[in-house]
Amino acid sequence: MRRRPVVLVTGANGEMGHGLITQLAGTPEFDVLALDIKELDPGMAAQCAATIVGDILDQRLLERLVSEFEIHAIFHLAALLSTRAEFTPETAHEVNVTGTLNLLKLAVEQSRWHGQDVKFLFPSSIAIYGFPSLHAKNQAGRVTEAQHNNPTTMYGCNKLYCEHLGRYYAHHYRQLAVEVEKRGVDFRSIRFPGLLSAFTVPHGGTSDYGPEMVHHAAQGQPYACFVREDTRISFMAMPDAIAALLGLMRAPRAALTRDVYNIAAYNPSAGEFRDLVEKAFPGAEIDFVPDLRRQAIVDSWPIDIDDEAARRDWGFRPEYDLARTFDEYLVPNVRARYVTAG
């Protein structure tokens, strides 16, 4: 029996999953196998070659995948985000770390079957950075990949460790085995900033105040922003995030000088963000009621991100600046979403 060649997307029903599947399904090179803990939205499922409801912690399920599908690339998007993870840190560790380990193992096994490297695309995060104080964050300014890797959240710790796991599987896996095996995992990771999506409402993140402002305003609901007006971190529009994942996947291996790349597009303060939302949705009611503990998490994340390596090695260029993100992406699509939802 011939197994079906596919690209596996975990966390398919999440924010990034939706955007990614739409893009992947539009290209003839990929059949998508979507995996999520929840039933995939019907519109999404229609774009996939196969969908599976299941848990990345379920070893048997992953073993079954090996027998049915020939997996050539994995976009491992499933994760518990930073706010959510602080409520159940040990569960977050299981999902974020053990889940990733299971998929790296799956990638090795798949590569043994079909003899080619399995590309493993892993979204990491600005949460892997960590400053002990707002003063230290302000002093540091723009950060490179190697600086200030001292996360204060379970999610940040998990993502940072998984970056290392990916590097291990790609370059050092079973390095003492008698027969040195071809390693088989081509690990590529992007540290994303806060993401702004028009089509899905975020949940469980700490950068969610950005998108939440827009989605509340579009529905005519007041919004109490949980960080101070002067809070500043990097953000980008979801279409650029998806394009970046695909861009990194397609880059020739020889062009890549790193396993993990920073990217970002802009870094408005929460107050500047509010101004744009009010301009787009006159009458929007937004005020600032900082939640000191979530504030501390955002204050531990950098003000700005150095993404020179991504620009140089694989041509990363965001297409959406902040004005275009609002005018052409967020405002029309978010408005249409709630008109339709009615």
Ligand code: SER
């Ligand atoms: N958006 C994520 C979060 O807030 C950070 O990667 O958890």
